Amino acid sequence: DAGVTQSPTHLIKTRGQQVTLRCSPKSGHDTVSWYQQALGQGPQFIFQYYEEEERQRGNFPDRFSGHQFPNYSSELNVNALLLGDSALYLCASSLEHTYNSPLHFGNGTRLTVT
Amino acid sequence: DQQVKQNSPSLSVQEGRISILNCDYTNSMFDYFLWYKKYPAEGPTFLISISSIKDKNEDGRFTVFLNKSAKHLSLHIVPSQPGDSAVYFCAASEGPAGYNQGGKLIFGQGTELSVKP
Numbered sequence: 001d002a003g004v005t006q007s008p009t010h011l012i013k014t015r016g017q018q019v020t021l022r023c024s025p026k027s028g029h030d031t032v033s034w035y036q037q038a039l040g041q042g043p044q045f046i047f048q049y050y051e052e053e054e055r056q057r058g059n060f061p062d063r064f065s066g067h068q069f070p071n072y073s074s075e076l077n078v079n080a081l082l083l084g085d086s087a088l089y090l091c092a093s094s095l096e097h098t099y100n101s102p103l104h105f106g107n108g109t110r111l112t113v114t
Numbered sequence: 115d116q117q118v119k120q121n122s123p124s125l126s127v128q129e130g131r132i133s134i135l136n137c138d139y140t141n142s143m144f145d146y147f148l149w150y151k152k153y154p155a156e157g158p159t160f161l162i163s164i165s166s167i168k169d170k171n172e173d174g175r176f177t178v179f180l181n182k183s184a185k186h187l188s189l190h191i192v193p194s195q196p197g198d199s200a201v202y203f204c205a206a207s208e209g210p211a212g213y214n215q216g217g218k219l220i221f222g223q224g225t226e227l228s229v230k231p
Contacts, residue, residue, distance in 0.1 A: 007142050015214075031217055033217040033218070033219075035219075035221075040222030040223070041220075041223055041224075042118075042120075042203050042222050042224055043158070043203070043221045044221070045217075045218050045219060045220070048217040048218060050217075055217075056217065056218050088156070090157055092157075092217070094217060102160040102163060103160065103217065104160065105150075105157030105158045105159070105220065107156050108155050108157055109157065
C-alpha cells in the first residue's frame, strides 16, 4: 500500500526563481492538501485540492498556486521565490466523505532559497 | 494569531513513566482535534483524534483528553518507551477529517518528547 510520495526530496533555488513540487496521494485517496513547515514551527496550511479544484486556501500569497490532476496527484508551484520561502513543504492526502479519515503526510520536500 | 498553542517546546521523561503533552486552543469553532508524531526526515504520522462530542479517546498506550470549557487538550502516553521520542504536534480543525473542512488543520508549534532508558 503506497503512502504519500513527494518529489524531489531536496531542492535549492535562487531568489526570484520558480519551483514546482510534486505529490502522489496515498492509494485510494482523492484529496490533497499542502502545508509549509518553517524551522521550529508547526505545519501551516497552504491549500487543498479536491476534484481538480482548489477548495480551501490558507493565508498564502498568490505566488503559491497548485494543480490536481485526474489521477489525484498534485503539484505546488511557487513563483518569485523569496528567502522566506525556505521551508519543508508537506503534502497530505485523505479520502473525502469518509468520517475520521485523517490526513496522511508525505516526507516532504526541503526547499532552500539562496 | 496562534490559534493552537503548545507551550512546552520540550519534555523529558523516564522510560516506563507517563508522558503528558499539553495543547491549548482559542477558536471556538474547532470541533475536531488530532495528535501527530514526527520523526526527523519524515512526515507527521497520525496518532489519535477526538471530536468535540467526546472528552476522552483511548488507543492502546495513547489517550487524548479534551476539556472544551478550558479549550485544552492533552495526550497521555503510558508507559512511555524510547521509541516514542519524537516531536508531537497538536492540530485542530472546524470539521472532521474526510469532510470539507477536515483538510485544513491548524497545528501547534510542537513539543519534542525525549524518553530516556
